[in-house]
Amino acid sequence: MQRIQTIFHLFLTASLASTVLILALLAFRKLFKKTPSSKLAYALWLLVLIKLLVPLAPQSPISLFGLMPQAATQADSAMRQTPPVPSLSVDDGTAASTQPVVVPVPEDHPQPETSEPPAPASAPPASPLEEKASGQARWSPLPIVALSWLAGFAVLCLCFLIGTLRFEFKFRSSRRIEDPGIRSALEKCRRTLGIKRPIPIHETYGPRSPFLYGLARPKIYLPADIAVIADSRQLEHILLHELTHYKRKDLWINLLWMLAAALHWYNPFVWLAIRKMKADREVACDAGVLEVLGERESAAYGRTLLLLSKVLARSSRTAANFSPFFEHEHEMKRRITMIAKFRKGSYRLSAAAILALLAIGAVVLAQAPNTRTGAAPQAGSGQAQAHTASFHLVRINDWSKWFSSLERANDFSGFTYKVPDYLPKGYRLENINLAKYMDMNDNVVAITVKNGYEVFPHEKAFELLASKENLLDTIYSSQSGGEVRTNAPATWGPADPQFFKYADATFAGIQGTLVSRIQTYPWHLPETAKSFVWQDEGIWYAVDYFSENHTREGTLTHRSNVTMPDLEKMLHSYVFPEQIKQVDYTGEGITFPLYDGKDLQKAEEALGFDINISSTLADGQWKLMDARLNKAGDRTRYFKFRPAVDTLETSYQPDPDLKSTVYSMNDTLNLYQSKAPIVDAAKMTVLRTLDLDGVRVTVAEDGKRFYDVFEVDPKKDTRRQLFYLWEKDGIYFTAAFLGLEPNQEENVKSLIGAPALDEKKA
Numbered sequence: 001m002q003r004i005q006t007i008f009h010l011f012l013t014a015s016l017a018s019t020v021l022i023l024a025l026l027a028f029r030k031l032f033k034k035t036p037s038s039k040l041a042y043a044l045w046l047l048v049l050i051k052l053l054v055p056l057a058p059q060s061p062i063s064l065f066g067l068m069p070q071a072a073t074q075a076d077s078a079m080r081q082t083p084p085v086p087s088l089s090v091d092d093g094t095a096a097s098t099q100p101v102v103v104p105v106p107e108d109h110p111q112p113e114t115s116e117p118p119a120p121a122s123a124p125p126a127s128p129l130e131e132k133a134s135g136q137a138r139w140s141p142l143p144i145v146a147l148s149w150l151a152g153f154a155v156l157c158l159c160f161l162i163g164t165l166r167f168e169f170k171f172r173s174s175r176r177i178e179d180p181g182i183r184s185a186l187e188k189c190r191r192t193l194g195i196k197r198p199i200p201i202h203e204t205y206g207p208r209s210p211f212l213y214g215l216a217r218p219k220i221y222l223p224a225d226i227a228v229i230a231d232s233r234q235l236e237h238i239l240l241h242e243l244t245h246y247k248r249k250d251l252w253i254n255l256l257w258m259l260a261a262a263l264h265w266y267n268p269f270v271w272l273a274i275r276k277m278k279a280d281r282e283v284a285c286d287a288g289v290l291e292v293l294g295e296r297e298s299a300a301y302g303r304t305l306l307l308l309s310k311v312l313a314r315s316s317r318t319a320a321n322f323s324p325f326f327e328h329e330h331e332m333k334r335r336i337t338m339i340a341k342f343r344k345g346s347y348r349l350s351a352a353a354i355l356a357l358l359a360i361g362a363v364v365l366a367q368a369p370n371t372r373t374g375a376a377p378q379a380g381s382g383q384a385q386a387h388t389a390s391f392h393l394v395r396i397n398d399w400s401k402w403f404s405s406l407e408r409a410n411d412f413s414g415f416t417y418k419v420p421d422y423l424p425k426g427y428r429l430e431n432i433n434l435a436k437y438m439d440m441n442d443n444v445v446a447i448t449v450k451n452g453y454e455v456f457p458h459e460k461a462f463e464l465l466a467s468k469e470n471l472l473d474t475i476y477s478s479q480s481g482g483e484v485r486t487n488a489p490a491t492w493g494p495a496d497p498q499f500f501k502y503a504d505a506t507f508a509g510i511q512g513t514l515v516s517r518i519q520t521y522p523w524h525l526p527e528t529a530k531s532f533v534w535q536d537e538g539i540w541y542a543v544d545y546f547s548e549n550h551t552r553e554g555t556l557t558h559r560s561n562v563t564m565p566d567l568e569k570m571l572h573s574y575v576f577p578e579q580i581k582q583v584d585y586t587g588e589g590i591t592f593p594l595y596d597g598k599d600l601q602k603a604e605e606a607l608g609f610d611i612n613i614s615s616t617l618a619d620g621q622w623k624l625m626d627a628r629l630n631k632a633g634d635r636t637r638y639f640k641f642r643p644a645v646d647t648l649e650t651s652y653q654p655d656p657d658l659k660s661t662v663y664s665m666n667d668t669l670n671l672y673q674s675k676a677p678i679v680d681a682a683k684m685t686v687l688r689t690l691d692l693d694g695v696r697v698t699v700a701e702d703g704k705r706f707y708d709v710f711e712v713d714p715k716k717d718t719r720r721q722l723f724y725l726w727e728k729d730g731i732y733f734t735a736a737f738l739g740l741e742p743n744q745e746e747n748v749k750s751l752i753g754a755p756a757l758d759e760k761k762a
């Protein structure tokens with residue numbers, strides 16, 4: 001369900017952006033209807049088609065949508081994903097629904113002061129109707145709207161399919177024309193247009209208009225009465241017109257417009273655009289025919305069109321179909337006017353027109369650059385380099401970011417919020433996540449604090465949340481679709497979707513809402529998590545203070561288990577960041593990601609040398625996907641590979657936009673830079689030693705996965721893990737390859753020869 005909502009949101013964003021383009025293009029047609037070439041007018045509709053079918057596009061500072069207040073965030077919002085949110089469960093009469101619901105609370109975890117009397121321990125969870133009656137159900141229309149869009153898309157695709165099948169059935173008995181005169185005219189027209197493929201011509205008794213049909217095996221269908229009425233000259237005009245459609249690939253373009261209509265069926269401007277596009281297509285096709293015939297033949301060609309219009313006027317039925325069955329839209333006056341004013345060479349696009357089309361495409365197809373609060377400006381050079389003044393890394397899922405310090409997170413958060421100046425004993429900051437989900441306008445700040453460095457099931461951690469939007473309608477909403485997150489053994493039965501229960505509560509004198517997230521099983525008691533949500537000065541806050549979990553063996557554990565005294569003390573201590581006196585939110589000693597020049601400068605200070613980062617490698621085939629400064633001794637990182645010294649790690653993968661046929665999309669290069677070696681070649685299998693531009697490079701294979709940089713399952717992933725190790729100017733480089741085997745040595749050689757950033761800036 002979440003995937004459907006995300007896709008719907010992507011195409012909804014594209015539909016709104018395309019509406020702007022459609023209105024602009026209609027105004028252009030109205031104002032300059034006598035000026036632009038017919039081919040240019042039709043080409044402009046192709047830009048609208050691309051925008052409708054490709055909801056994601058590169059960002060550009062010259063984007064048209066950067067001029068609009070909301071458009072600047074469309075590219076980012078389209079990439080956001082709504083996190084899975086549990087839904088209310090419904091009593092279906094099974095054994096699961098008749099099990100008593102027991103919500104265990106530890107002895108040192110007293111119940112809050114609630115405004116409602118506590119339910120008996122054996123009472124089942126409130127049904128959706130009960131929660132709705134109490135005003136606690138949180139309803140969102142997005143799932144219904146997304147499903148309605150999907151249903152409309154499916155219905156329209158079905159209609160198109162039925163129309164195609166009916167057409168095939170109706171005309172499969174059409175007779176192939178063997179008349180020597182018509183076949184000779186067809187061959188002459190085909191040679192004139194330079195079409196090598198034979199295209200048969202069939203006689204029909206249904207439609208009153210000639211048309212071209214068939215993507216795989218195109219055919220020209222000629223009504224029987226036109227074959228009788230038209231003379232040889234008029235027949236040549238008709239055949240040239242249909243063959244020009246074939247040469248211009250209009251059938252394939254029409255198929256794409258059908259797909260766009262199905263995807264954007266709810267947008268009336270898309271249907272209007274298709275109608276206007278078909279009119280411009282016919283005018284462009286007429287111009288293409290006249291370009292072949294010449295100016296002297298324009299009057300005769302116009303009379304042929306008038307003949308067709310008279311024949312079509314006799315028909316009692318008007319075919320309105322966006323399929324390629326009937327290509328002719330009758331803006332006859334406009335077409336005749338163009339024919340009368342036609343001049344040789346006007347069909348071809350001039351160099352200026354081509355440049356204008358490319359410029360318009362760059363402006364209307366690109367998305368606005370990311371201009372969120374605190375974000376660094378987008379690097380404008382596009383070169384395979386970065387430095388502290390222009391470095392800006394945009395990750396694939398850039399709608400979500402993580403930080404190791406509160407100060408750095410606040411550079412991107414977009415709003416001011418409070419944090420606790422007290423944490424229970426032994427807890428410290430682990431990381432801060434910012435996420436701007438699909439249906440939200442602002443970031444959600446999630447601060448994770450942790451006690452110790454153990455992993456599940458022994459870790460102890462809890463989360464602190466802040467948002468400008470109502471967390472009860474977003475993160476803790478029970479109407480966004482159920483999810484299942486459990487490690488419980490299979491003997492408990494398949495886990496049911498989680499659901500929420502809400503109750504007014506008061507903690508430490510703060511009035512808010514107690515949210516219980518409950519996970520039920522057919523053959524076991526439920527698991528429970530508790531959060532306290534409240535609002536303060538327009539900002540919503542939450543503390544996920546308690547969770548009940550189980551290991552795969554069924555052992556009960558609590559990842560979050562804050563005692564009530566600690567919770568109340570923490571709630572009393574909330575202050576703004578500049579007022580913090582006790583808790584350390586600096587992230588000192590914690591690994592941090594690189595987003596812009598500020599992070600790059602901090603990494604250079606930690607490493608003690610100028611950093612060399614390329615935005616692309618392998619002649620642009622590999623793209624920089626991630627960059628971070630791994631701090632020595634940072635145990636918050638759950639990776640097996642932990643360098644003993646501060647190390648810059650940059651990760652590259654094949655550029656997804658290039659759709660490489662040489663590399664797999666998840667092939668990876670991790671390049672490490674440090675002041676001391678981070679791996680020992682003697683613990684791997686040394687394959688060879690290279691001399692690349694005077695630098696000694698050791699090549700080794702981690703066949704036994706001693707370092708296991710990529711942590712892949714060797715039984716499922718047989719790609720080699722090769723290491724290239726070298727030292728240059730006192731800096732140790734480690735290039736770890738997972739796949740990416742073609743031309744590895746040449747690419748390592750380019751890395752060795754790359755200048756340092758201070759040399760580049762000079």
